[in-house]
Each structure stands twice: as structure tokens, then as C-alpha cells.
Amino acid sequence: MNDSAPIAPGTRRRLSTVHTERQGPVLHVTLNRPETGNAVTETTLDELWSVLAWPDETVRVIVLSGAGPDFCLGGDREEFSTLLDKDPTGGGIRISGAKARRVCEAITGHHAVTIAKIQGKAIGAGLALALACDLRIGAETASFRLPELALGLPTAWGGLLPRLLHEVGAARAREIILTSRAIDAEEALSLSILQRVVPEAGLDQATTDWVKPIIRRPDAALRVTKTLMNAYTAAPRLADTSALDAELMASVLAGSHYARHRDAEGSPVRPRRHVHPDV
Template structure:
């Protein structure tokens, strides 16, 4: 299948892995409305493609993953439009149960950090840095869910320190507070992201999607009993799949399973 052509991002297939690369290095991969809508389309295509099981989101060049909104263009146009799926087409996308890995290659500020928080896993270059600097310019990180996600994803004091001070932290500190999963030397970033994708691909894709759906949707339920007794569509699809038969059979036959995603 031919890959679509976008102006502001690159959409590249690598077997069952997709890379979406923000491609605005001239503005440190800051996003304007056109870029938001292109990235939303890229994630739509990923969600709909049964041959793609894992996506990696990264930035073009060595300087920045994404520094948030393109403020220079915003000052000229006053245009704030974003797709319903949010900043970068991902921060308010609540129905994507395929995994997304962030590969943070440089500066990760504002909306860029919000995109990382919206990803399921994150690998960072050791030269990357992170911040939510909105309060320093009289604003708050309201647009991409950082205030809500970080309160759920890390200790509250760490989240408050990041959010209330606007200070920039390095990759090791981002790892300590669980904003990211792994820090690697800069030149090893993409190989590490693909290695992580391969570890995900070793699992049955429907099992991965079911696990993600149950974990995320159970957060909205009032208690453990309700969460454990709820129905989850992806889990039901997994249990009825060919892969649910293939996994135990491969184990019994002492061979690697051949996952079909069906």
C-alpha cells in the first residue's frame, strides 16, 4: 500500500510499524492548524489499517521533537483551529487502542510534552529536554490534557513541580518522574524505538489493544469491582479471535506464534 504524502509530517510504513514524523524543522516542529489536521489524518489512517500494529511518533531533525504551537504563525493569523482529536491529532483521541510510542529527539515543550503524555510509551534521546512553560507566559496547559493526564500518570508533587513552575527538565529527570520510559544516547534513539516496537509486536495485536482499552477505560469507573465486571469491546474481540487459539497452540507446540490480528 502506497504511503500518503503530507506537507507537515511524514507517514512511513516499516512492515507492521508506522512512523509519523513531524516535519517542520524550520520552526522546531511547532504545529500550525494545517499540521494538526494532517497529523489527525495520519492517525486516522493508522487506526484504520489492519496491517499496522504499532506507531512511532517523532520529530524531524536533531533539535526538536515539538515545541508546541507555532506562535509566530498564530500571531499573524490568530488561527487556533485543531481537529476533534486534539493537538497533533492525538491528545483527545480516546478511541485508538493500537499503541503509539513517542521517540523524543530534542526539545519537547508545551503541546509537544502533551503529545508525549498522550502516547502509550516513550523513548527519549539523552539530549532531549521537556517543559510545560505556559504559566511563564500567562497561560496554562489546557489544550492537550497535560493537567489531567500528568495527575494520573505520575506522583502529584512531581506533576505539580513540572506544571506550576514551567521549568525545563532533562531526559533523566523526565524518566524519574515517569513522563518517559527510557533514555538512550541520541544516535540510538530510533533503533531503541523500533526495538521497543518489536517487543510489542511479539505480543498478539488484539491482546495489546484489549489491554490498552481495559486500562484506559477502567480509569473512568468508580471502583475496582465495577471496572473488573465491565464489558470491553476490544477484550471480547480478542477472546473470539483466531489469535486466541494460535497462542496456546504455539505454546503447546513449542514454537513462536504467528499472529494475524484476527
């Protein structure tokens, strides 16, 4: 099957980091690197884009989920180090950051209603992918965290910051980012990070209960309504500077990479884990 072709009803596509399954008008997209907590790599972003970029009008709902115990533990920090080793100026990080923004914009702007189905942890880039979706449902065990600042990184991935400010509010967003603390499912519900919380055993059924009425809505009315909502919610974000995310992330990482090389006399300290550690 052509990896960039639309996915026909009743078919599955297993890419290297993403798994898709089409059930009628519903497309299930699963981050499929459970051994790394579904850490986001450039390959993940490329494969998500290959799925999202096709304007298949027969897809009415897209459900984004993660394989294994966690939704997504963030960006693959080992890959960040590899990219910086190849280009200490941060060129690879800029390319990856541009892809992240493109994917998140594709999720938000897709004609289909997008639903994030979240279990376990959604950290950093994982939270960004979830916030890009129209609807977010989480298990009672779900938790969220933005550890970037504690790791010496800016909150600059995929347009995360303007979305967080818009959904949560500036005061609460400041506290979440500056403390880097974990947020449980009930607090996430109160902050509108989640719109519904259910027992983990009932997560699939509760997601289906959301999908059923959506796919019964008249197609044209649904598309126009989503377009209107996106337009109105974009108005308060007119000063959105997320186009600079890739440049900001690359600049900070390149600077810290240079300092690490200088301090270690040319011997870089590689991360021991694929994703954000608990700090």
C-alpha cells in the same frame, strides 16, 4: 495518493507538515517542520488526524517522532497571533484547541500501541503529544518544559494537564507548571514522563527493540489489553475537564490580545519566533 486513505505497507506519504512511512505493521509518523522546531499548526493537527483517524487493523504500532534536532518546540505562536487578528474573540483558537484535543485523544485511543521517540526538546504541545502516547523513549539529550504560565497562558492544550497529573502526580506536576523549568531526560525518567532513556545514537535501535516484541503479540489480545489499560487509567480522570481546554485557551489569549491592542493603540505586538521562547 488520497491523503485520507490508509497507508499501505511499504509506502510513504509526505504531507506538508507530517511525513509517514509504513514498514509492515509499523507506521512511522514524523512531525516534519524542522525549520520551526516542528511547531504545531492547524495544518499539522489536520494532517495528524488524517493519518490517525483511519481504523487500519493491520497497523500494530505507531511511532511518533520529530524531524531535525528537536521533537517539538510547542504550538506555533505566530499562527495564534494570526488567528486572533482574524477573530479577536478567539474563535479560531477554539477551533484549533478542539483539533488538538481530538488528535491527542486519537493517539491515546488508537488500537495500535503508540510510541513517542523523543530527541532534543519537547515543549508545551510537544510534551502533550508525547504524553498521549502509550510508551515514551528519549535520548539522553532530551528535555521537557511547560512554559505556558510564564507566557501568560493556561496549561490547556490537548488534554495535557490531566495526563500530566495522572502520569507524574499532582505535587510534581504543580512544581513543573508553576516554575516552568526545564526537565532533563534522567529526571523525566524518574517522573515517568519517559519510560526509557538511551544515548541519542541508539534511539532508533532502542525503539525497534521495543517494537519487535509488541508486533509478535496476538492481535486480539493486544487490542483488548490496550483497551483495558485505557479504561482503568481513565477511571482516576473521571473529573477530566480537558473538553474546556479550547475555551480556556481562547478566553485567555483573546483577553491578552485585546489588552495588547488597547495598550498599543491598535498596533499588535507580534511574536518574533514561531514557538515558545525561553523565559
